[in-house]
Amino acid sequence: MAKRISDMPQLSLDDITIHYDGQPHVAVAQTSLAVATGEFVVLTGRSGCGKTSLLNVAAGLVEPLSGSATIDGRPITTPGADRAVVFQNDALFPWLSVRENVAFALRMRGVAPGRRQAQADALLRKVRLDNSGDKRIWELSGGMRQRVGLARALAAEPDFLLMDEPLGALDALTRERMQSLLLDIWASAEAGVLMVTHGIEEALLLGTRIVVMAPGPGRIVWSRKAAFGRRYADGEPIASIKADPEFIAARAELSAAIFEGETV
Numbered sequence: 001m002a003k004r005i006s007d008m009p010q011l012s013l014d015d016i017t018i019h020y021d022g023q024p025h026v027a028v029a030q031t032s033l034a035v036a037t038g039e040f041v042v043l044t045g046r047s048g049c050g051k052t053s054l055l056n057v058a059a060g061l062v063e064p065l066s067g068s069a070t071i072d073g074r075p076i077t078t079p080g081a082d083r084a085v086v087f088q089n090d091a092l093f094p095w096l097s098v099r100e101n102v103a104f105a106l107r108m109r110g111v112a113p114g115r116r117q118a119q120a121d122a123l124l125r126k127v128r129l130d131n132s133g134d135k136r137i138w139e140l141s142g143g144m145r146q147r148v149g150l151a152r153a154l155a156a157e158p159d160f161l162l163m164d165e166p167l168g169a170l171d172a173l174t175r176e177r178m179q180s181l182l183l184d185i186w187a188s189a190e191a192g193v194l195m196v197t198h199g200i201e202e203a204l205l206l207g208t209r210i211v212v213m214a215p216g217p218g219r220i221v222w223s224r225k226a227a228f229g230r231r232y233a234d235g236e237p238i239a240s241i242k243a244d245p246e247f248i249a250a251r252a253e254l255s256a257a258i259f260e261g262e263t264v
């Protein structure tokens with residue numbers, strides 16, 4: 001059943017400061033970011049500016065020194081079923097088949113045993129792994145593994161999908177296919193997405209909002225809305241979007257925002 005707008009949750013990070021034990025400086029200083037259902041927020045910026053740290057606060061994996069992390073006012077203190085996390089090298093269970101990896105997440109959600117196989121297969125179809133349910137994890141390519149990780153994340157029916165460089169380890173062609181898959185999934189999942197990437201074009205192609213962080217201390221320095229993903233999802237060829245003067249200008253703007261003030 002479709003959710004009403006008023007039921008749709010919002011993930012809020014307010015005035016977050018992160019300090020790791022033993023470090024002389026804070027990793028992230030007084031940073032605020034919100035993600036609503038239906039948004040695809042892309043977090044980018046130079047290495048070490050605190051992107052993963054901020055995402056990990058949203059995931060409930062890192063506790064901030066100060067500030068508040070909430071979903072609809074409820075504090076985030078631990079990982080929860082309302083958020084699914086996808087990492088670059090997702091830890092799948094190698095002793096289970098592809099289908100069993102996804103079914104495991106369904107079991108965690110309390111889906112009855114008799115319904116898990118059909119639901120797992122439906123999720124595998126969604127990530128275009130229709131005929132791979134019986135395969136073992138070691139038989140899969142990197143891109144296929146990432147898709148199993150995505151199917152497993154979707155099995156939790158999360159309100160928020162938190163992804164840290166999910167496509168970082170993939171070759172250019174697989175990466176492009178996965179970008180379009182991520183857009184399909186986002187369009188159908190009724191979830192809010194927060195994704196970390198180093199890819200400038202990837203950020204513009206996927207994000208409804210792009211947020212740039214800079215280091216020293218980690219903080220947000222730039223943000224803009226984007227609508228290229230809608231065109232991509234509607235079937236416009238990637239080459240045509242990338243050739244659009246608006247895309248070219250946005251890419252230059254984003255690149256300048258990322259590298260502004262860089263001294264090395």
Ligand SMILES: Nc1ncnc2c1ncn2[C@@H]1O[C@H](COP(=O)(O)OP(=O)(O)OP(=O)(O)O)[C@@H](O)[C@H]1O
Nearest residue numbers: 020021023027046047048049050051052053054218
């Ligand atoms: N577990 C940790 N313990 C100590 N310091 C950490 C830890 N995790 C991150 N840091 C430090 O916090 C700062 C921000 O790191 P973080 O990984 O969040 O940045 P990032 O923008 O995601 O970097 P990258 O793009 O290289 O992945 C860095 O200075 C890093 O060394």
